[in-house]
Amino acid sequence: MKRELKIVVLALAATAITACDKFMDVNVNPNAPVDVPVDQKLPNALVKTVHLETGALNQLGAVWTGYWAKATDSPGITSLFRLEETYGVEAMSFDRDGRPIWEDTYTTLVNYKDIETQATENGDLAYAGISKVMQGWHFMRLVDLYDNVPFSEALRGGRYATPQYEEGQTVYEGSINLITEGIRNIKEASDLSKKPAADDVMFKGNLTLWIKFANTVKLRALLRQSELGNTAYITSELAKIQQEGSGFLGAGESALVNPGYQVTAGLQNPFWDMFYKNPVGALTSGYNTLRPTEFVVQQYQNRLDPRLAKLYKPVGASYKGVPLGQVSGAAFTMSNTSALLGPAENGNQPAGLLKSAQQPSVLLSSSESLFLQAEAAERGWLTGAQDAYEAAIKESFAYLGVEAAEFTVYNALPAVNYTLAPNKIERIIEQKWLALNSISSIEAWNDYRRLGYPAGIPQSLQSPSPNPAFRPKRLTYRQSEVYTNREEVAKQGQIDPFQNGVFWDK
Numbered sequence: 151m152k153r154e155l156k157i158v159v160l161a162l163a164a165t166a167i168t169a170c171d172k173f174m175d176v177n178v179n180p181n182a183p184v185d186v187p188v189d190q191k192l193p194n195a196l197v198k199t200v201h202l203e204t205g206a207l208n209q210l211g212a213v214w215t216g217y218w219a220k221a222t223d224s225p226g227i228t229s230l231f232r233l234e235e236t237y238g239v240e241a242m243s244f245d246r247d248g249r250p251i252w253e254d255t256y257t258t259l260v261n262y263k264d265i266e267t268q269a270t271e272n273g274d275l276a277y278a279g280i281s282k283v284m285q286g287w288h289f290m291r292l293v294d295l296y297d298n299v300p301f302s303e304a305l306r307g308g309r310y311a312t313p314q315y316e317e318g319q320t321v322y323e324g325s326i327n328l329i330t331e332g333i334r335n336i337k338e339a340s341d342l343s344k345k346p347a348a349d350d351v352m353f354k355g356n357l358t359l360w361i362k363f364a365n366t367v368k369l370r371a372l373l374r375q376s377e378l379g380n381t382a383y384i385t386s387e388l389a390k391i392q393q394e395g396s397g398f399l400g401a402g403e404s405a406l407v408n409p410g411y412q413v414t415a416g417l418q419n420p421f422w423d424m425f426y427k428n429p430v431g432a433l434t435s436g437y438n439t440l441r442p443t444e445f446v447v448q449q450y451q452n453r454l455d456p457r458l459a460k461l462y463k464p465v466g467a468s469y470k471g472v473p474l475g476q477v478s479g480a481a482f483t484m485s486n487t488s489a490l491l492g493p494a495e496n497g498n499q500p501a502g503l504l505k506s507a508q509q510p511s512v513l514l515s516s517s518e519s520l521f522l523q524a525e526a527a528e529r530g531w532l533t534g535a536q537d538a539y540e541a542a543i544k545e546s547f548a549y550l551g552v553e554a555a556e557f558t559v560y561n562a563l564p565a566v567n568y569t570l571a572p573n574k575i576e577r578i579i580e581q582k583w584l585a586l587n588s589i590s591s592i593e594a595w596n597d598y599r600r601l602g603y604p605a606g607i608p609q610s611l612q613s614p615s616p617n618p619a620f621r622p623k624r625l626t627y628r629q630s631e632v633y634t635n636r637e638e639v640a641k642q643g644q645i646d647p648f649q650n651g652v653f654w655d656k
Contacts, residue, residue, distance in 0.1 A: 188269050188277045189349040193409055195261040196351050199284060200407040200511045201420055202258065203590065206251050207291075208421075210234055211591030214622060215583070215598050216607040218591075219443045219472035221484040226439035227477060235475045236612040239647040243626045251295065252628040256304065259288050263305040274344040276357060279335030283364045286329035290371055293318040293325075294596055295625045297652040298642055300635075301325075312635045315642060318653035322375070326368055326387060333364050333394060351409045352513065361396040363405050366519045369398060370593075373525055374654045377600060388531055399519035401545055408510035418507040426492050426504045441487045445608050446587065447471035453565045455584065460502035460550045462488040463495045475611030502550035503588055512589050517545035521582040528574050536568045539578055546585035579603035599623060599655045615648075623651040 212218040213234035220227055220235075233241050262281040269277035285305075292299045300313035301321045316324075336357050339345065347355040353363070368391060372384050399405065411419045415429050425436040442462055447469050450458035462469055465488055472482045480486070489495075492504040500506060520542035527535035543566075544557055564570050571577035579597050583604050586594045598607060609618055624647050632639050 188265050188272075188274060189344065189346065191261065191265050191268075192277065192280065192346060193349050193351045195258060195265065195281075195284065196407055197409045198254070198258045198261065199288070200352075200513045202251070202254055203513060203592065204421055204511045206254070207592040208588065208590065210251075211593070211595035212588055213474070213610070215591055215594040216443050216445045216474060217587050217594070219441050219474050219476060219482075220439050221441050221472065221482060221487050222476060222478050222480075223483040224439035224441075225435040230436065230439050235610045237610065237614060237620070237622050237648075239622050239624075239626055243632075244629045250628070250630075251625070252292070252631060255288050255292055259285055259305055262288070269344075272344070273340070275335040276339040276343065276345050279332040279337075279339070280346065280350075280360055282328045282332030282335065283360065283367070286325035286332065286364075287367055289321055289325040289328070290367075290374075293321050293652060294374075294592075295652075296627060297624060297650075300638070312638055315638045319375075319378075322371055322653075323383075326371055329364050329368055330390060333361050333396075336360055336364075352405055352407045358396060359399070359403060359405075361394070362399045362403065363514065365391050365394065365396060366398045366514060366522065369522050369526060372531075373522060373529075374596065374600060376525075376529065378654060384531070388526075398523055399514065399516055401516055401520070401541055403519070404512060404516040404545075404549075405514040406510035407513055408508070411508040411510075413507045419509050419511060421511070422504060422507045422509065425490060427507070429507070437489060437492075438484055440490060441482075442469075442471040443474045443608065444471035445474070445606065447488070449580075449584065449604065453563060453584075454560070456552045456556045456560065457502065457547065457550050457584065459491075460496075460552055461491060461587065463491045464488060473611055474608045475613070477612070500551060515545070515549065515585075515589060517542045517549065517585045518582065518590060518593060520545060521578060521585065525575060525578050528578060535574070535578075539568050539581070542585065543581055546581075549589075575601070576603050576605075599651065620648055622647055623649070623655060 209218075209231055213231050218231065220230060224230075232238070262284045266278050266281035266285070269275070269281065289299070289301060297318040298315045299318070299321055301316045301324055303310040303313035306313070339357070345355060345357070346353075350356075353359040368387065372387055375384065411417060413429050418429060424434060425440055427433055427437070447458070447462070448471070449455075450461075451469070458469060465486060470487045472487055476482050490504055491501040493500055493506070495501070500509075520538045523532055524535050524538035524542060526532045527538055532538075540557075540561060543561070544554065547554065547557055560566055566581070568574065568577060579601055580603060582597065583594050597603065609621065613620055624645075626645055626647050627639050627642070
């Protein structure tokens with residue numbers, strides 16, 4: 151297994167956190183299958199999944215939900231996340247913009263489908279089940295970004311050259327069914343069948359955690375539809391989760407992926423490699439560029455939040471952010487604003503986001519899972535809303551390195567305490583937003599589109615419109631898809647990414 155993890159790590163050598171055309175050269179050609187065991191295919195697929203989430207999607211959400219700005223004299227002032235801060239949605243649809251989210255997602259889906267097919271043929275149902283769970287994850291992520299997408303006719307090799315698009319809600323329901331099937335496959339796996347072990351770079355073969363993860367992803371999908379009024383469907387799906395009985399990811403049960411990161415060129419944790427130090431210990435241009443927004447700093451300060459000191463380096467005795475989209479001004483230069491806190495700035499101890507070059511990548515944190523449970527309970531779907539809310543904050547504190555004893559004082563604050571909240575859903579999402587900062591920023595953006603919380607997220611100063619409500623609501627289809635599936639794309643009609651939201655945001 152050590153050899154297999156080495157294969158995964160070596161495959162990362164040409165990668166970058168913003169994603170590239172050759173993110174990992176391990177893709178499966180369904181028309182020319184290779185006889186590679188599923189236990190060698192699974193780690194590659196999981197790494198592709200988490201690097202897409204913590205790279206391109208995290209960056210997208212971090213700008214559009216008000217976490218990230220740039221120092222005005224930084225080396226990346228004209229390049230790093232430029233399209234995001236200018237709301238350049240249309241430019242993102244072209245093939246050479248360096249952000250092939252559509253292509254990378256479908257390529258990864260093909261990888262999981264190949265695992266499913268091979269595992270099913272060999273009777274290795276645990277692998278088949280995991281692959282279905284992850285297919286559900288990716289199809290729903292496509293809907294979150296593009297709404298209607300190919301689903302039933304996708305992943306069929308050359309059978310459908312121009313796969314039909316299906317409505318976003320249909321794809322969501324089909325994805326939830328896929329995950330349900332995946333759970334059933336995992337539970338039906340015989341003792342004699344092949345089971346994942348070290349090749350499972352997320353849960354190390356713990357199938358109970360895989361089922362909890364699957365249920366958590368389903369709960370997230372149901373909450374995404376909380377504003378649609380389809381109560382009967384949600385109730386039915388919640389009943390299936392309850393009947394299955396494994397529950398959701400709890401405290402200490404984060405979905406973390408580590409293929410064996412090393413302090414070697416191309417093999418470090420990608421977030422560290424992009425936003426802190428290269429393998430020889432030099433600070434990167436990403437580190438010198440990235441700054442918190444004034445807004446996110448103020449939100450932590452308003453709550454006397456101890457996580458602020460674990461996330462950012464102070465300037466003198468205070469923390470200084472940058473207005474989103476600011477491109478000039480001496481007050482917002484590298485030396486006058488707070489950078490990310492790293493071990494070197496934290497007494498050689500792991501910091502909040504930057505712990506080590508070998509730290510795992512977060513796919514779905516225990517904190518996020520508990521916030522999902524808190525919201526579901528507050529809506530009457532589950533029980534124990536306050537307990538889940540408080541546990542979620544504790545898990546965020548633990549991940550970012552805040553002493554557990556600080557929770558009691560923090561939780562007593564009127565701006566934090568659950569029972570004192572005039573709007574408890576808003577309170578949950580505010581704290582979830584504070585916890586997801588730069589970890590799973592795409593989920594914070596999804597919550598903002600769905601509910602409008604937290605209130606006051608700033609518009610970028612680089613917005614092409616003076617209208618304060620002018621914000622991206624979705625992405626447009628990639629130009630490569632327009633070229634190869636023109637008729638199906640045309641059927642989706644004229645799309646305005648600033649007016650036309652995805653199905654759960656209408």
